[in-house]
Amino acid sequence: MPTYEFVCPAEHLTAHRSSITDIPVTIDCPECGIRARRVYGAPHLGRSSARGFAALERSARSAHEPEVVRGTHPGTTATARVTRNPLHQRLPRD
Numbered sequence: 001m002p003t004y005e006f007v008c009p010a011e012h013l014t015a016h017r018s019s020i021t022d023i024p025v026t027i028d029c030p031e032c033g034i035r036a037r038r039v040y041g042a043p044h045l046g047r048s049s050a051r052g053f054a055a056l057e058r059s060a061r062s063a064h065e066p067e068v069v070r071g072t073h074p075g076t077t078a079t080a081r082v083t084r085n086p087l088h089q090r091l092p093r094d
């Protein structure tokens with residue numbers, strides 16, 4: 001049976017298990033009793049694997065603390081892409 005999340009105006013987050021054919025639009029918040037509305041989020045796919053869980057954690061963390069890249073990946077070398085198309089010579093340079 002899937003779990004759905006609900007949040008009340010006081011921002012209490014509640015998990016509620018319900019049949020997929022009988023999903024309530026609102027529930028009573030178990031903490032304050034105010035009607036809580038359903039929160040629609042990303043499905044919890046891939047949480048069963050460690051790699052999927054790590055990717056979700058990294059994605060959520062980067063939303064608040066973006067990682068700064070200061071170089072190329074170790075073991076790779078940066079090479080300049082050379083074009084031989086004469087029309088590219090007219091493109092602006094940095």
Ligand SMILES: [Zn+2]
Pocket residue numbers: 008009010011012029030031032033034
């Ligand atoms: Zn509440």
